[in-house]
Amino acid sequence: ETGVTQSPTHLIKTRGQQVTLRCSSQSGHNTVSWYQQALGQGPQFIFQYYREEENGRGNFPPRFSGLQFPNYSSELNVNALELDDSALYLCASSTRLAGGDTQYFGPGTRLTVL
Amino acid sequence: QQQVKQSPQSLIVQKGGISIINCAYENTAFDYFPWYQQFPGKGPALLIAIRPDVSEKKEGRFTISFNKSAKQFSLHIMDSQPGDSATYFCAAGAAGFQKLVFGTGTRLLVSP
Numbered sequence: 001e002t003g004v005t006q007s008p009t010h011l012i013k014t015r016g017q018q019v020t021l022r023c024s025s026q027s028g029h030n031t032v033s034w035y036q037q038a039l040g041q042g043p044q045f046i047f048q049y050y051r052e053e054e055n056g057r058g059n060f061p062p063r064f065s066g067l068q069f070p071n072y073s074s075e076l077n078v079n080a081l082e083l084d085d086s087a088l089y090l091c092a093s094s095t096r097l098a099g100g101d102t103q104y105f106g107p108g109t110r111l112t113v114l
Numbered sequence: 115q116q117q118v119k120q121s122p123q124s125l126i127v128q129k130g131g132i133s134i135i136n137c138a139y140e141n142t143a144f145d146y147f148p149w150y151q152q153f154p155g156k157g158p159a160l161l162i163a164i165r166p167d168v169s170e171k172k173e174g175r176f177t178i179s180f181n182k183s184a185k186q187f188s189l190h191i192m193d194s195q196p197g198d199s200a201t202y203f204c205a206a207g208a209a210g211f212q213k214l215v216f217g218t219g220t221r222l223l224v225s226p
Contacts, residue, residue: 002157002159004157033213033214035214035216040219041218041219042120042203042205042216042217042218042219043158043203043214043216044216045213045214045215048213056213058213090157090158092214102148102160102163103148103160103214104160105150105157105158105159106157107155107156107157108156108157110155
């Protein structure tokens with residue numbers, strides 16, 4: 001176990017709705033990255049938060065947004081849900097050091113959009 | 115340039131055999147290359163990682179071989195066991211920015 005927790009485990013929403021996913025980072029880690037993993041694919045980087053600010057973003061539209069809190073936990077918000085948003089959403093925590101660092105993944109939240 | 119190409123897509127190995135998964139990248143800014151193991155319904159778990167200053171790294175039954183000039187790296191699983199049956203992802207990251215670019219994954223099945 002990595003110490004990274006995510007909630008909820010599963011979620012079912014309908015098209016057009018909004019969703020909030022939560023992540024608690026591993027103790028001592030100040031950086032949280034979010035990834036989307038479609039079925040049968042590798043994780044795709046959504047964005048990263050460091051010290052409560054967005055620190056880089058992948059090729060995802062603005063309806064994907066996030067927050068990081070002073071305790072380094074994080075939220076991923078998705079507005080106007082589309083069917084293609086159905087995926088496993090993973091957060092990964094790490095400590096920001098020069099040269100990159102190990103990312104520890106949580107178990108993910110399975111989002112189904114109907 | 116941001117892609118990491120992984121092969122094969124699936125692999126069947128007999129118990130005790132060697133499993134080999136290959137990855138190739140284009141972006142020379144990548145300097146961190148981890149391998150992750152993922153079981154169904156679980157998040158990816160780090161297996162082993164390498165940086166370009168070494169050509170090989172071994173941890174237990176898992177070995178990464180790295181060829182900087184060819185921009186390729188591979189995972190070798192020695193004495194493969196049924197419990198190793200999972201999906202394996204290679205990834206690459208660049209210094210100063212911790213975004214990981216993942217390969218498409220290899221489904222490994224180790225037959226008893």
